Amino acid sequence: MDSLDAFRRETRAWLDANCPVEMRTPVTGDDDICWGGRRWVFKSEAQKVWLERMAARGWTVPGWPQAYGGGGLSHEEVTILKEEMRAIGARSPLESFGIWMLGPALLAFGSEAQKQEHLPKIARGEIRWCQGYSEPNAGSDLASLQTRADDGGDHFVVTGSKIWTSYADKADMIFCLVRTDFSAPKHLGISFILFDMTAPGVSTKPILLISGKSPFCETFFDGVKVPKANLVGTLNRGWDIAKYLLTHEREMIGGGGGGLLGGRSPGQVAASEIGTDGQGRLADHFLRADAARAEVDALAFAATMTRYKDEAAAGGKGVGDKSSVLKYYGTELNKRRYELLMRAAGHEGLEWEGARTHDGERPRDWLRTKANSIEGGTSEVMLDIVAKRLLQLPNA
């Protein structure tokens, strides 16, 4: 206990001395979040300094081992670091698919050389990764994917296409699921490989979303040569890695909603926009009743995120299939949150362009949340996993 108190004091002092004041204000746009990568253009000097200072301590990935650029902190220490960052409103110094998804998968399945090569670059924000899982005919039924990797001697030759690849046009590298055995049952012919997005034969084409943004792409591979050293784990056993990575992705997406809006809930936002009555109750009573229930659910859900992480840490394992509970509930909750915000906005929520509304920020964000229950596995797929794996209900 004492050493944790000491850690808290030191952390508080260090953050206070090192977190630039500009990095203690709420995030207002996409580029306020640093994603790193070879082509990242820092929005400000403060953003750069903050990343460098945090990376030097290993605190962009505080729970990873120090040998791979992490902070080597215990679960309790990571929790304290996050609490202290929240207390001063510090922004996250770096977000990326490398941190959320590839890193945990490499830590569990990568070779020593792969960990040495890739993890420190993720920790320092030097390389930005994208995820090549989904294909036009392999969405929920991901294991039916058809992108092929043929044996070319010391390398694979990758041919096929992926779709919905988030930030493929901005990423430096891709972690990709490919079929390496077409005769085996579908789950047993998949391999997990890594390659450079600048390799000859890789091309991307952005897809426009209903929010008006193009954060994801169609990604094409035309005879891309990938060194065999870039195979993670065992040939044809990539599905185990893919699933493990998905549990981390789902846990992350499930917890995604809380940090938006400067941590304010829809009820709180609505109170500031619509006002309250003499007793402090939101003036719109219908909205208030729904917002109050959403508030209860959000607080109970936040406790569940904490409980699952604490249980996992106590048991020395990851959250595992329970990540589907978090993914399902957290994303459905986030959609509810934005439905409430749109109700609160009324006419103000109808503007699509114009400086007054930051080009319709609210309706665009509202539309974006509709993807939450699709990306990373749909709500229906999550419920299937809960029913089959956690509840052991029989197959149809």
Place this chain on the structure above:
Amino acid sequence: MLVLNDDQAMLQDAARGFVTDKAPVAALRRIRDERVAEGFDRDLWRAMAAMGWTGILVPEDEGGLGFGFVGAGILCEEMGRTLTPSPFLSTAMMAATALSRAGSPAQKEHWLPAIVAGDAVIATAVDEGRGHDPAGTAMRAERHGNGFRLTGTKTYVVDGQAADAVLVAARTAGSAGEPGGISLFLVDAKARGLAVERLATLDSRGAAELTFDGVEVTADDVIGAVDDGHGLLEVVLGVGRAGLAAELSGNAQESFTRTMDYLKERKQFGRTIGAFQALQHRAAHLFCEVEIARSAVLAALQALDADAEAAGLAVSVAKAKASSVARLAAQEAVQMHGGIGMTDAIDIGLFMKRMQVASTLYGDADFHADRVALARGF
């Protein structure tokens, strides 16, 4: 850490073993079918005392275990799984909290050993009408000599039909609706002018309507500060709410588990019905809700242990969530059992009935959602 520590996990195992063995749902049926007026089994209550449960919140130097609210909540949760009727909530949680926090030395000396021994039942009397409304307390306590004279009616008093004493909220100043001006009194149940009418409730445990007709009490019977009892009352009610939330979590977990067992057993259309995705997805959704209610309950119990006066928000989240989840669990349980779920032969209906009582007492889901919203600034 939002997990049970080793001592708490051991208590949970022991409690589960005890209630499964000594107080299965059949024990509730016996209370109901034999129309046991007190609504619980005295021998069972004494067995709980022998296990130390009655003293779980009583400080060690007063002869209890001083185990804390997480432990007390674990017991409620386990009793919720087996629908065990007992005065644990009223006496070992609420009255023990009031006495150990605010009792005079004489009150403590008189009541705490009796609570720990399983010899005393103490009910808390707050509500006077259809809804839960502590600040709406209208019952008058008029000054009379050195003491007070209580006049008014309290309704749905949990364990009031079996109580040796009643912790009662009455107004010494101000008017109904104001938090200020409420005082708490610990009144002997046999006091002159106090009439106890047993109410038969749908959970078979019963409750009481207490009519105070000029009941005379002395200044020594006040618990806490005169005119300023609302804060203590809120703590005592908070403890009761958290206990009910834990019980509702246990109730929901058990009706859910029984329903899952049924889905794996019942066959229609040549298949086990648990193979139908229409039911699987509802079951999975319900599982998520049950999980989330469990977290809210543990967070509330830990918040009470950390600082009972500051736990109001966490407790309201837990009571709101556990009340609505237990309701969903009961509804889904009956529906997924089909016709058999409507019968008295299986226990599912008993879980639904107790859910209705526990979710209504000390504020239902709406009452607590309103509180959560106010606490969060809207």
